[in-house]
Amino acid sequence: MKEFEAVRNWGKIRGIEGAEPQVQMQRCFQEIVEIHDALVNNDDDEFKDAIGDSIVTLIMLAKTKGYNAEDCLEGAFDVIKLRKGLNKNGSFVRYVKLSENDKKICDQKQGNPGSEYFKEELLSELTPKDFV
Numbered sequence: 001m002k003e004f005e006a007v008r009n010w011g012k013i014r015g016i017e018g019a020e021p022q023v024q025m026q027r028c029f030q031e032i033v034e035i036h037d038a039l040v041n042n043d044d045d046e047f048k049d050a051i052g053d054s055i056v057t058l059i060m061l062a063k064t065k066g067y068n069a070e071d072c073l074e075g076a077f078d079v080i081k082l083r084k085g086l087n088k089n090g091s092f093v094r095y096v097k098l099s100e101n102d103k104k105i106c107d108q109k110q111g112n113p114g115s116e117y118f119k120e121e122l123l124s125e126l127t128p129k130d131f132v
Contacts, residue, residue, distance in 0.1 A: 004070055007059045017063045024061040031057050082117040084110045087131045 011017050016024065031054040038047035062069040084095040084106050095106055095116040107113040109130040111122055118126070 001070060004059055004068070007056050008063055008068075010056075011060045011063060016060050019060075019064050021061060021064045024057060024064050028054065028057040028061055082120055082123065084112070084116055084118050085131065087128070092131070 008017065031050055034050035035047060035054060038044075038050050059069040062072050085093050086098060086102055086106055087093075093102075095103060098106060110118045110126065112118050
């Protein structure tokens with residue numbers, strides 16, 4: 001993504017890519033707290049700004065370790081894109097952490113019984129109702 005590269009260039013000019021990862025991690029924490037505060041205060045403008053700032057700090061954190069955030073995202077998504085589970089009050093609970101009863105529901109709705117992943121051909125067929 002061109003925006004990710006622009007962020008890395010911004011950080012390079014400012015010497016952030018050479019920073020200690022722990023320093024950039026602290027910046028990530030600060031931005032996440034700002035997201036929380038914006039939610040508590042119902043401040044949508046601050047919320048959007050804090051989300052963007054959080055993404056910037058994560059891009060730069062990855063760079064301090066010599067990684068591109070896109071590659072980190074791709075690797076993580078490859079692991080989770082076919083993961084079975086259920087939505088519990090807005091939070092996705094993966095298959096291996098479900099109760100036995102919920103695993104049965106999950107198997108029934110998402111197929112591939114006993115596996116924590118559904119088959120890729122179902123990716124285009126599953127809907128939100130298959131995860132509740």
